[in-house]
Amino acid sequence: MSLLRWLFVWQVARKELLSTLRDRRTLISTILMPLILIPVFTVGFPLLLGRAFSGQSQDRQLVGVIGTLPAALRAQLTQDAGGEVGVRLLPVTDALRAVQSGQVQAVLKVAGTLPTEAGSQSGTVQLYAKLGNLxxxxxxxxxxxxxxSAYNASLVAAKLKERGLPASFLTPIRVQTLDASRPQEAASGQLAFIIPMFLLQFILAGSMATAIDSTAGEKERGTLEVLLVSPIRRSEVVVGKLLATTLTALTAAGFGLLGVLLSGVIGAVLLRGQIGAVAGQMGGRLNITPGSVAVLILMALSAALLLSALLIAVSIFARSYKEAQTYITPISLLIVLPAVGLQFADFIGRGAGLYSIPVVNAMVVILDIVKGVLNTPMALLAVVVNLVFTALLVLLAVRSFGREAVIFRN
Structure with missing residues (x-):
């Protein structure tokens, strides 16, 4: 394509970009939302949960008791130890009613008499609580x-000491569990799957307004016919609109990447101490290498091209802006549903087939980057697959722009 033809393409793209820049809502969703939402969900949400979990250890919960508890066990339950506050005991008569009504948070019901030393007899304690309540x-x-458990251990330890046996007598083999995860994988936590979901959603949101406005919007305003009778080829019109849509999508992706990097900085500062340790198990501490950032940018570019081409190919069939939104809304499910499935990514085999699924492969690669388990050949395969499908969608869009039944379908 000659330089003059590329100038035509840029003129089309420039027109669409200027139209997009006039919409403040699009600018907010493209620039501000990624910088706010990603740190909030990757750092703020785990930090909030960390405070909630840590706060539970500092609360003195009310526990009902039915029957008689040994004095040593009562002391074990009510004493403060290891930075954890004990519970407060209250006699009750109906365990289920006491828990369900909120009178107490749990009930200990003693069946018979509990032993005060190991080996003499056994006893049973029934624990009533709302097991599905986090x-x-x-x-x-x-x-x-x-x-x-501590009370049981103290009875056993006392009996072993009485018999002159060491505390290790009942546990000849000790199991010591060590975390073999990469530091980045361990730090990413359980909420890492939301990062690829947000990045792809921001790419979709960034490209959606431009794609719809440049196709169905122009059909509705009656300006598309003027563009098509100009000395610009149909393919150049499509490429120009694709270029504008991709640029807005990449802008959203760029600010999304800044949000991810900002999350790493904020997480390193805020996720400290006891609360930070609990929050860190769920996510927030991101540490991405420069090489991973390069792959992340490449993956975001391929995903932006693919989604932009898909939106243009779909929107051109719509009669109006609202109808185009109706067509495009289900596309968000292509991101949300796989993103939800990424919670169980550890159960999914990382074969070439997974990286060959458009859109899904982008989320898988981004998750690999976040967890520090990037497979570069598979990431390159994902990029190639996305580019191939982009080319196919562009050809479909060019064909649609050449059909009067589609262009004048209003």
């Missing part, structure tokens, strides 16, 4: 199980 699981249930 607050109860991380707070009172954890405390009660820990206290009961």
């Amino acid at each position: 607050k109860a699981e991380s707070g009172v249930i954890s405390k009660l199980k820990s206290a009961l």
Whole structure:
């Protein structure tokens, strides 16, 4: 293509970019939202959960008791130890009603008499609590199980000492679990899957307004016919609109990447201490190498081209802006549904087939980068696949722009 033809392409792209820049809502969704939402969800949300979980250990929960607890066990339950506050015991008569009504957070029901030394007899304690409740699981249930386990251990230790046996007598083999994850993989936490979801969503949001306005919007305003009767080829019109749409998508992706890098800086500062340790298990501390950033940019570029071409190819069939939005809305499911599945990425085999699925491969590669397990050949395969599908969609769009039944479908 000669320089003059490329100038025609740029004129089309420039017109679409100027139209997009006039919309402040698009600028906000493209620039501000990535810088705000990504740090909020990758650092702020884990930090909030970390505070909530840590706060449970500092709360003195109310626990009902049915039956008689040994004095040593009562002391074990109510005492403060290891930076954790004990519970407060309250006699109740109906365990289920007491928990369900909120009178207490849990109930310990003693069946019979509990032993005060190991080997003499056995006893049973029934623990009533809302097992599906995250607050109860991380707070009172954890405390009660820990206290009961400690009481059992103290009885066994006393009996072993009485018999002149060491504490290791009942545990000849100790299991020591060590984390073999890469530092970056361990730091990414359980919420790492939201990063590729956000990046792809921002790319989609950034390209959507330009793609719809440059196709269905122009059809609705009656300006597309003027453009098509100009001395610009249909293919140049499509490439120009694709260029403008991709640039707005890449702008959103660029600010999304800044949001990811900003999350790493904020996470390094805020995720410290006891609360930070809990939050760090869920996500927030991102440490991406320069090489990974280069692959991330390449992956974002291929995803932006693919989504832009897809939006243009779909939007040109719409009669109006609103109809185009109706067509495009299901496309967001192509991002949301796989992103939800990324929560279970550890169960998914990382074969070439997975990296050959358009859009999905971009999220998988971005997740690999976040976790520090980037497979460069598979990432390059994903880029090539996205570019091939982009070319096919561009050909479809060029063909659609050449059909009067599509262009004048209003």
